[in-house]
Amino acid sequence: MSDEDIVNNNLTALVVDDSPMIRKLHEMHLKKFGLKVQVAENGKNAVDLFRCGASFNLILMDKEMPIMDGAEATKELRIMGVTSMIVGVTSLDSIFERQAFMEAGLDHCFTKPLTSENIIFLLQELNNKNNEEN
């Protein structure tokens, strides 16, 4: 995938995190790579967006959030039939906690903070996924 392909995408993303600072950072980071970005401050808001008919190619999901955490939100979205790429972005150190988060239905899980390398990897994965579906 060329650098031009990476930026000239029509991809949409949802950043789900209860920290305004992290939402802002991830939003700017994804926009830098050409994605259209929305944000949600907890898992319930993310689920509600999908219930209202929104859809996104990529969801960046924090784990620890009030009202509905990232694992619960991920399980709920998968039960609803959401096939978006859901990527956990967490500060959790424990392998067991991260494994439990993955088992909720994530496609990938990264440690905070997200890096450009992580985003390039995800864009390539999304590109591969689109090619398989077409």
Added chain:
Amino acid sequence: MVGTSLSQQLENYIQTMHDQGILDYHFDHVKALQNEENPRFLMEVISMFAHDAEAGIAHLTTLLNSAVVDFAKVISFVHQLKGSSSSIGGVRMALACRQIRHACDNMDKERCLQLLERMKQEYNSLKECLNIIFEMERSIVVANETRHRQP
């Protein structure tokens, strides 16, 4: 030009903070996200970090000084502080948060209190550094805005 000189001073200062281990490369990534459409992005992120950090530290202080410590809540706040401090490049503060988490896993109140003081020291060092960066950034933004307004 004033703006260029200020920018170079800022770069030099950031490098010094790297050399002292107060900031890591994640700070550079945050700074690199700033663009002409969002010239105050770095200042906004620094302000948000300071606000969240101070609230989080206040909550931790209250929780850990309680007669019966709710370690689950302590872990929740420590987790948030670790995420935000590592995201802005505050590597030493993030490490202190991780150490508090381990002490919580052992339900060791005394150790948590010791580590909380260490974390506060790391936060104060980081905050001082970020405040200087904030002021330098503000001067650069003002200089650029003044230059753009001149005919």
